[in-house]
Amino acid sequence: MRMIEKNGRKDLAVVYLAEMKNGRMVEFVDSCDPTVGGRDKKWVIVVSSQFGCPVGCLMCDAGGNFKGNLARTEIISQIQKVFEENPEVDPKKCKKLKVQFARMGEPALNDAVIDVIHWLADSYPDAMPCIATMAPAGREHWFESLLNASQRFPEMQLQFSLNTTDPEMRDKLIPFPKMSWPQMDDLGQRFHRPGSRKPSLNFALSPGIPVEAKRIAGYFDPEIFAIKLTPLNPTYTAGENFLQCTKDHEEAQRLVTEKAQEFSVLGYQVIESVGNMEENAIGSNCGQMVRKFKAKMPEYAEALA
Ligand code: SF4
Numbered sequence: 302m303r304m305i306e307k308n309g310r311k312d313l314a315v316v317y318l319a320e321m322k323n324g325r326m327v328e329f330v331d332s333c334d335p336t337v338g339g340r341d342k343k344w345v346i347v348v349s350s351q352f353g354c355p356v357g358c359l360m361c362d363a364g365g366n367f368k369g370n371l372a373r374t375e376i377i378s379q380i381q382k383v384f385e386e387n388p389e390v391d392p393k394k395c396k397k398l399k400v401q402f403a404r405m406g407e408p409a410l411n412d413a414v415i416d417v418i419h420w421l422a423d424s425y426p427d428a429m430p431c432i433a434t435m436a437p438a439g440r441e442h443w444f445e446s447l448l449n450a451s452q453r454f455p456e457m458q459l460q461f462s463l464n465t466t467d468p469e470m471r472d473k474l475i476p477f478p479k480m481s482w483p484q485m486d487d488l489g490q491r492f493h494r495p496g497s498r499k500p501s502l503n504f505a506l507s508p509g510i511p512v513e514a515k516r517i518a519g520y521f522d523p524e525i526f527a528i529k530l531t532p533l534n535p536t537y538t539a540g541e542n543f544l545q546c547t548k549d550h551e552e553a554q555r556l557v558t559e560k561a562q563e564f565s566v567l568g569y570q571v572i573e574s575v576g577n578m579e580e581n582a583i584g585s586n587c588g589q590m591v592r593k594f595k596a597k598m599p600e601y602a603e604a605l606a
Pocket residue numbers: 354355356357358361362363364365404405406407435587
């Protein structure tokens with residue numbers, strides 16, 4: 302791995318841009334939650350699992366320009382680089398070490414992600430892996446392996462990115478073959494362990510994108526599933542696709558809180574995740590740093606294409 306650039310604030314989030322074999326680039330994130338304390342209390346590392354992404358969601362800067370899966374060692378090297386950058390913290394002593402497979406790429410399309418999760422269990426058994434997936438069709442064996450691997454951790458998080466309750470809109474936003482809702486429901490039920498964190502259904506809210514809580518209640522049991530709501534981040538791709546995003550924190554919070562109430566009255570636990578608007582300026586949304594770099598360095602980008 303050759304480091305190219307890093308951007309951000311150590312007390313919030315740092316995004317790294319690195320070059321792997323054959324000039325392919327990845328981004329990964331080292332972040333902590335200033336409201337909770339330092340990295341010894343909560344540490345969130347977000348890694349890429351693919352070079353670009355074949356899914357091509359309309360709101361995501363990582364989509365398109367897919368150049369293959371990362372190998373096991375290439376994913377692990379992102380985690381190790383973040384540890385190296387923080388020599389003062391022992392990751393084994395961190396109270397909540399989360400490793401999210403949620404940066405560039407759809408993790409369920411890469412078998413090496415399962416190997417990395419087993420490596421994590423061997424090396425950092427108290428860590429909490431977190432998989433954010435749009436649940437691609439035809440990857441049932443991958444999810445079976447994930448279910449097996451989840452038994453090795455006290456907790457693992459599974460997040461399904463739904464983004465809308467309108468099936469046609471969902472096909473537009475996430476233009477890739479997907480599991481049906483009953484299939485996702487079945488997986489979530491098998492993944493759920495009573496007393497531990499529920500699998501979540503994630504929605505990135507935008508005024509123009511329908512999200513009907515009652516429709517979700519017809520498929521997903523609130524005893525099993527939680528709802529996670531975020532405002533749709535102002536990415537380049539979202540702008541190009543005319544999706545409405547907000548950069549105003551209060552407006553974003555209002556959008557999320559109103560929708561949260563609709564789910565809460567139906568009995569769902571709702572996680573409201575508005576985040577820090579400064580993270581958008583840092584470029585902490587998927588694919589933003591690679592995209593910015595290519596825009597700055599067109600000749601280099603051409604050589605990598
Ligand atoms: S949101 Fe995830 S699945 Fe969709 S294009 Fe981005 S990285 Fe791929």
